[in-house]
Amino acid sequence: MAIIEIKDVAKSFGSFKALHSVDLTISDQEFMVLLGASGCGKTTLLRIIAGLETPSTGEVWIGGRRVDHLPPRERGIAMVFQNYAVFPHLTVFENIAFGLRMKKLPQADVQRRVNRCAELMHIEQLLQRYSGQLSGGQRQRVAVARALAMEPDVILMDEPLSNLDALLRLEMRAELKGVLAESKTTTIYVTHDQVEAMSLADRISVMNGGMIVQAAKPVEVYRNPAARFVGSFIGNPPMNFLPARPAGEGQWQVAGQTLPGPRVKAAEFAVRPEDVQPASSGFALEVRVVEPLGPHTLVTGSLEGHSFRAVLDSNLVPRPGDTLHLAPVPDRIRWFDPETQTALI
Structure with missing residues (x-):
C-alpha cells in the first residue's frame, strides 16, 4: 500500500517561503496532479517527497513509513524528469536496465522487467538503439520505462511531456494514463498545463503561492472552484x-x-x-x-x-x-x- 501523507510541510529558502504548511493525503494507486503556475511551489513539494529537498518543517510518509529523513534511494520511489535524462552512451535496453543493474538484480529479472516495460511503452523494437537515434517522444518513453522497471511504490513525474509537440503530448497522455493504471503505481505528476491535469488526474491539487487551494476530482475543480483563483486558472478561456x-x-x-x-x-x-x-x-x-x-x-x-x-x-x-x-x-x-x-x- 503506497499511501502518501504530507503533514504540515513547509519550505523556506532564506526569507522566501516556498511552501506554507501543506497537508495532503494521496491514496494507494491514485494519480495525483499538482497543478499551478511557475513559482507556486509544486516542484518544490515534489522534490521534498523525492528526497531531493529537505522540508523546513513537517513530515512525509509513504506506505505508513516516515521517509523525510531518508535518502531518495530508500524511499521506494522512481522519478521521471522534464529533460528525459537518458544516458547517451547506453542503448535503450541498458538505459531501462540501469537502476536494476545498480540493485544487482539477476540477469533473468533484468531481462524480464526491461522487456515488459518496453512493451508497455511500445519501444520494444528500439532496445538496441542509442538515444541519439531516437526522437524526443521516444526518449521520453525510455525515461518512463526506466522508472516503471524499478517497480516502485511511487512514481514522481516533473512536467515529463512539456518538451514534446502538441500532437505527441496528446498521444503520450493517453498511453501514460493507461500504462500507470496497469502498473498499479501511486503517481504524483507536476504540470502547469491544465489540459494534462484534467485528462490524466484522479484528483488535482491546485497550488498557488506555496499553498494547496483546492484538491478534488477534475470535474469538481472545474465545475465548483473553491476559490476565485481556481476559476481563473482552470478553463480555457477562464471563468x-x-x-x-x-x-x-x-x-x-x-x-x-x-x-x-x-x-x-x-x-x-x-x-x-x-x-x-x-x-x-x-x-x-x-x-x-x-x-x-x-x-x-x-x-x-x-x-x-x-x-x-x-x-x-x-x-x-x-x-x-x-x-x-x-x-x-x-x-x-x-x-x-x-x-x-x-x-x-
Missing part, C-alpha cells in the same frame, strides 16, 4: 467575473440583470464562457472580437466596462460592433466572497 450589487434579500444586480444569489453582504458573480447562451434578453454584450474555432465560436466583448467571453455554437458568428444578448445557465452560476475570494455557494 468570467463580474461585480454584483445587492438588490434585496438574496437578489443581486449584475450587468443590468437581477439574479438570485447568496444571502450575504457582498458577493462577486462568476460563470464559465460555455455556460451562457443567446437569449432574447439578458446581458447586453458589446462584441469586440470574434474567433471562429471550428466546433465553436469564441466571442470577447464588454459588459458595462468589464471584459466578458462567451463560447457559442459555431453556426452563430456575430460581428464586431454587434450587441449580443446572453443569459447564464442558472445552475452554472458561481458566487465568490470579494474579500476572501473563496466560494460562497
